Amino acid sequence: xxxxxxxxxxxxxxxxxxxxxxxxxxxxxxxxxxxxxxxxxxxxxxxxxxxxxxxxxxxxxxxxxxxxxxxxxxxxxxxxxxxxxxxxxxxxxxxxxxxxxxxxxxxxxxxxxxxxxxxxxxxxxxxxxxxxxxxxxxxxxxxxxxxxxxxxxxxxxxxxxxxxxxxxxxxxxxxxxxxxxxxxxxxxxxxxxxxxxxxxxxxxxx
Numbered sequence: 001x002x003x004x005x006x007x008x009x010x011x012x013x014x015x016x017x018x019x020x021x022x023x024x025x026x027x028x029x030x031x032x033x034x035x036x037x038x039x040x041x042x043x044x045x046x047x048x049x050x051x052x053x054x055x056x057x058x059x060x061x062x063x064x065x066x067x068x069x070x071x072x073x074x075x076x077x078x079x080x081x082x083x084x085x086x087x088x089x090x091x092x093x094x095x096x097x098x099x100x101x102x103x104x105x106x107x108x109x110x111x112x113x114x115x116x117x118x119x120x121x122x123x124x125x126x127x128x129x130x131x132x133x134x135x136x137x138x139x140x141x142x143x144x145x146x147x148x149x150x151x152x153x154x155x156x157x158x159x160x161x162x163x164x165x166x167x168x169x170x171x172x173x174x175x176x177x178x179x180x181x182x183x184x185x186x187x188x189x190x191x192x193x194x195x196x197x198x199x200x201x202x203x204x205x206x
Contacts, residue, residue, distance in 0.1 A: 048071060
């Protein structure tokens, strides 16, 4: 799938569905916040939420005083979050971009990705993602990535996904990213279905 096709798909999703109508909606992203806190990134530290869309993670991070950027292919998704936040949204940076094509103009203390990487079924796209990740994270910084687990869904939003465990994700990221901890997550969708996730925290080495 090309960048244009991906972008058209996600724009259509967020223009036709409400915030609570998508399977990945969370009132509070508890597991993400827990791993972010355990990473040790200090208050005021820089965090980028990749594929963040309309997620409510940015709300919580801004409340806690972090320097936050949110990147997504869909301008419509980001507008949902900006409108929800109102004036406080002015303190975040909003980036419309494809994470496999994006060239970061700064580095961050922590890269957060919940449910974006697993959509990259093409090896070239995964390699481009890892290159972007390596450029965007400071040495000693962290990457928190959540994907569908091996027993999770095979598709999401009508698209195929590539499921991962911590070992396959670590292999995809390469030697520069050291696995610190991992855990299983059971996400309950707004419709009541259960989806198996794995959450993994990595540290970037020199």
